[in-house]
Amino acid sequence: MANKEEKADEKQSSWKDFIYNPRTGEFIGRTASSWALIFLFYLVFYGFLAGMFSLTMWVMLQTLDDHTPRYRDRVANPGLMIRPKYLDIGFNRSIPQQYNKYVQHLESFLQFYNDSIQDANKQCTEGEYFEQDKAEEKQVCQFKRSVLRQCSGLADSTFGYSEGQPCILVKMNRVIGLRPRGDPHINCAAKRETPLQMQYFPTEGTLDKSYFPYYGKTLHANYVQPVVAVKLLLAEEDYNTELVIECKVEGTDLLNNDERDKFLGRVTFRVKVLK
Numbered sequence: 001m002a003n004k005e006e007k008a009d010e011k012q013s014s015w016k017d018f019i020y021n022p023r024t025g026e027f028i029g030r031t032a033s034s035w036a037l038i039f040l041f042y043l044v045f046y047g048f049l050a051g052m053f054s055l056t057m058w059v060m061l062q063t064l065d066d067h068t069p070r071y072r073d074r075v076a077n078p079g080l081m082i083r084p085k086y087l088d089i090g091f092n093r094s095i096p097q098q099y100n101k102y103v104q105h106l107e108s109f110l111q112f113y114n115d116s117i118q119d120a121n122k123q124c125t126e127g128e129y130f131e132q133d134k135a136e137e138k139q140v141c142q143f144k145r146s147v148l149r150q151c152s153g154l155a156d157s158t159f160g161y162s163e164g165q166p167c168i169l170v171k172m173n174r175v176i177g178l179r180p181r182g183d184p185h186i187n188c189a190a191k192r193e194t195p196l197q198m199q200y201f202p203t204e205g206t207l208d209k210s211y212f213p214y215y216g217k218t219l220h221a222n223y224v225q226p227v228v229a230v231k232l233l234l235a236e237e238d239y240n241t242e243l244v245i246e247c248k249v250e251g252t253d254l255l256n257n258d259e260r261d262k263f264l265g266r267v268t269f270r271v272k273v274l275k
Contacts, residue, residue, distance in 0.1 A: 076175070077175075077254050077255045077264055077265055078172045078173040078174070078178065078265070079172075079173045079261070079264055079265070079267070080170060080171070080172055080173070080186075080247060080248075080263060080265060080266055080267040081170075081171055081173065081267060082168050082169060082170055082171075082247070082267055082269055083105060083106055083109045083168070083171065083227075084101070084102040084105035084106055084109075084168075084169075085105060086102070086105075086269075087268070087269045087270065088269070088270045089102060089166065089168075089269065089271045089272070090242075090270075090272040090273075090274075091161065091273065091274070092273075092274040092275070093162060093274070093275065094275070096158075096162065099158070099161040099166075102159075102161060102166070103153075103157070103159055103161055106153060106159050106167070106169065107153055107157075110145045110148075110152070110153060112224050113143055113145035113224060113227075114144075114145060115145065115146055118142045118144045118145075119142070121139070121140040121141060121222070122139045122140065122141055122142065123141075123142050124141035124142070124210035124211075125210060126208050126209075126210055127208065127209055127210070128209060128210060129179055129209050129210070129213065130210050130213075131213070132215065137219075138215045138219045138223075140220065140222045140223050140224065141210050141211050143211065143224050143225075143226055143227075147201065147202055148169075148201045148202075148227070149201045149229075150167070150199070150201065150229075150231055151169070151230075151231050152201075152229075160231055160232075164234055164239065164273050164275070165231060165232055165233055165234055166231075166271065167229050167230065167231050167232075168229070168231075168232065168247075168269070168271075169228070169229050169230075170186050170205075170227065170229075170230060170247050170267065171225055171226075171227045171228075172207060172225060172226075174214050174223075174225055175214065176213070176214055176215065176216050177213045177214070177215075178212055178213055178214060179212050179213050180207070180212060180249075180252040180253065180254055181252055181253045182251045182252040183206070183251040184206075184207040184209075184249055184250070184251055184252040185205040185206050185228075185249070185250060186205035186207065186228040186230070186248070186249060186250075187205060187248055187250045188205075188230050188245055188246065188247040188248075189245070189246060190244065190245050191245070191246060191268075192243070192244075196232065196233075196234075196238065196245070197232075197233035197235070198231065198232055198233060199230070199233060200228060200229070200230055200231075201228070201229040201231070202228065205230070206228070207226050207228065207249070208226060211225060211226045230247065232245075232271065234273055238273070239273050239274065239275045240272075240273075240275060241272065242270055242272040243270065243271045243272065244268065244269075244270055245269055245270070245271060246266060246267070247266060247267050247268075248265060248266040249265045249266070
């Protein structure tokens, strides 16, 4: 019994000595000077790593522009999108509750195009790029929603949805520095044998060059891109039928037929209006 008690005392004493040995002054097996040397080593080591990381980041940041991404090869050609932001549009023209969401979305989108806001912007020369590379503060060209006429929501607050001839807004995604050549315009067509009558605003679906180039969200904070309104002039035979419509940007060097990307320079959507 005495041997067991002695062994237990020795075991407890060895643990205490490992934590702190008063005879040698060691703490967890090391003296104070040994711990100090280890601490100094890791301080210098991690300080060196932090310095190298900071220097690398600083050198990399010197090569970047505060306003323009360095590599933009993946977005050299813009995509197209529509408003309202639905690729499947379906409603009964006699039931406002079914098309109100489309109307509200268009009204919300066009708030930035209100004439009262656009009056503060510059009236640019049509057909010419608005170059501002050297200007510190970039100006914005006017694009008033009144230009969209029957699709502006000013005369008809339902954008044609109540009469069964809805308006679709087509916009080109922003690409910094883009200068489309030629005379870019939007052209839409229904994927069927007989053509579908449409009306474009501005006339001929023009995307005027004066709205290019775009200088980025920071420099061009109040920029609004040009939009084209397409009014679908549905006839009696077009109702109660799903119509597949494709819009493309044409008259320019921008791509619109890449089978790997269905939104590159084009957009396809479906419309079904019930009587």
